[in-house]
Amino acid sequence: MKNATVKKAALLILLIMMVMGIAYPTLAPFQPDDFSSPALLPPGGKHLLGTNKMGQDIFSALLAGFRVTISIALIVSFCSTLIGTVLAISCAFYRRWMDRFIMSVTEIFIIVPEIIVIMLFAAFAGPRVADVVMVMIFFSWSRITRILRGKAMVIINQDTLQYTLLLKGNLFDVGRKMWPYLYPAVATLFIQQCGRAAVYEATLSFLGIGDPALKSWGRTIKAALDYEGIFWGHTYLWWLLPPILCLILFVLALALLTFDFDESGERSD
């Protein structure tokens, strides 16, 4: 019961966030890169969270962050989960050398710390969002493959799967039959991956890697910290804290959602 409430609350938060991301062009009072307002205004009627050093509306930047950060998180998470799942099913399906090959590659990717490699490659890649997203996808599937392979190896011994194999089903058939069993784990990993991607994006932005004009939360945090007077008055209250809180809320909501799925997954086993 309590579990369900938490889950509902988390879902609600995520839904609101997504709606804000989708509706941001109509919700935002200003273009996030419009620097025509006076600089460093405190929060007030026209500017809900004041303006930054360049006279840009902070509230609009925050809203833009909903779209940017969440879509980056979703894209990265979707792609890396997809790659991870396909590779895991391939392991279970082909076994032998294919399994060994995929697993050794996966091992290598697991050994190197993701964020370091992502930072390194993103720094060398172009300063475009697409490049950074590709790098994040490329280096974050290994964990998923590793976890799902174990599950797939067990699931493939189920009667229905053995039957499919007997009928000379191909990888796609096996995958489809496996899906109902694999689904809870995939969903959990997908959601976890979303949170990771959001934090990675923020970390990269914070370190100044990637598209400098991108309006993500990480960028707003960096811009706020780059402003030399951020901690003098109360500027940090409306410039630095909101993006941090949004990011935390987003990751927290995702995490709550996974913990819940995790439990139901355990029960069904």
Add this chain to the structure above:
Amino acid sequence: MRKRRLLLLFSFFLLFMLVLGGCAEPKTTAPGPAEGSSGDDTRGERVLRLDEQNLGFPSVYTVSSRGRGYLLTSFLFDTLTWKDEKGLVPLLAERWELADDAKTWTFYLVKDAFFSDGIPVTAEDVKFSFEYMQEHPHPWVSLNMVKNVEVVDDHTVKVELLDTYAPFLSEIAGNVPVMPRHIWQDVADPSQFNTPESVIGSGPFTLEHFDPTAGTYIFAANANYFLGAPVIDKLIFSEVNDPAQALADGDLDAAQHLGYGEAMRLKSEGRFNVMEGPGFWVYRMYFNFDLPEFKEESVRKAFYYAINRDEIVEKAVGSGADPGNAGHIHPDSEWYYPQVKEYDFDPDLAGTLLDEAGIVDKNGDGIREFNGKAMQYELLVVSDRVNEAEMVKSYLGDLGVALEIKALDQKSVDSLIKEGKFTLALNGHGSFGGDPVLLARFVSDERSLGSTPSVTAQGGGQWVNEEFNDLFARQMKEMDYEKRYKQVARLQEIIAEELPTLTLYYRKITFAYNPEALNGWFFTKDGVARAVPTVQNKLVYIRGTWGR
């Protein structure tokens, strides 16, 4: 089970916050003998701690080619002449004369100057240094106008030039470090020469310690300095993330890398003395002239009209700069010519200029086409000046030119511009004041004798204007100020007319110091050495007074 998960969850966030906080934590502590060393004996050790970037090993050829790098070596090596707040002063040469042919300079050296290994400085060392620098080109000083250096006696040296060179005293005699011949004569590859011998010079300090990874420099006073011992015993430079905070915490005695807003705040608080001066540092837009569209004068003019320089100064630099002028020369310079063509912000006129040149948006996607190619470019910028880039992107976007910002670190931006591997770039540099020799960076032919430090060089296609080249070469030989001023004014007119670069702003510099430590700081006329915008003039450490 549930509790453990919550705990896990919580620790994850703690970790996240820790990572975030850890990155932001300013490393304000400067290493070195800070506290405890100020004993109550008669004088106590006087240590002055300043913030500075890591500029490499401070020998002549190993240090960074940026101006501040050169200044570090100037603490160790002396030159024939130097500058203070009023202008040229003697240093190793106590006096000099120019022969009637206006080509031969005779320098009379001081007799009591010694290198830090105890060997006296002689005319042989001066001759050797000039010849060594001709043989091993240095990014900071070019000696292609020097024909011959001759030793007259131990303390007299004659420098013969190929042709009259107006800025010789300040630009050349004031920049060639006199290196000890007995050490350097056997050095074949000076760029690898970083032994303790490589920092033996006659300057007011000796290098006590350099930490290449932390970028910390400890200089010790040279008590035998011929102008008198420095008023401080130790000079420590270290990399500090938040100099204003470090100054307030007492970890620094003076802070040079301050934001303008920070400096103004320190000034209003009144605890420290804050100086504000012209930064001989210009921020400008580079065009790659390999692209046909940038060879079009109308395109460059339209860009300049479209960019609101006043707003950039106000918002991107927080008013810590003066807006650029079309003639490139700083308005505070004695060579500044005010009557050049100006380009006040006028987006409509900018649009009309492009329309008239036939550069219009034919396919209606909001981006103009030049010869059928959409005007979409990458704008190269140093990552700490993205605000400027964002504003330029917006102005040019209104004009119908789409930019994509590419932010890199300073070194990469410098070298990409130097190699011509860019389309449009925003970059800033010092060496921008004093003698009009700085205009050499717009000269496109080899004849010119002048040179500018290579850190400002631009590769790829060149802007070519024959009148400019000729006139530049002529004014370099003009020894009469009035006549030379007229020529330099014409050079500024040409620049304003054709805009080989878009001068966006001139940064102001600030310096804050604790009056309890060293006093007597001043801004050098036209900048230290080759117009380095800083108070780091070694004479401060000789002439200054100690406040505690």
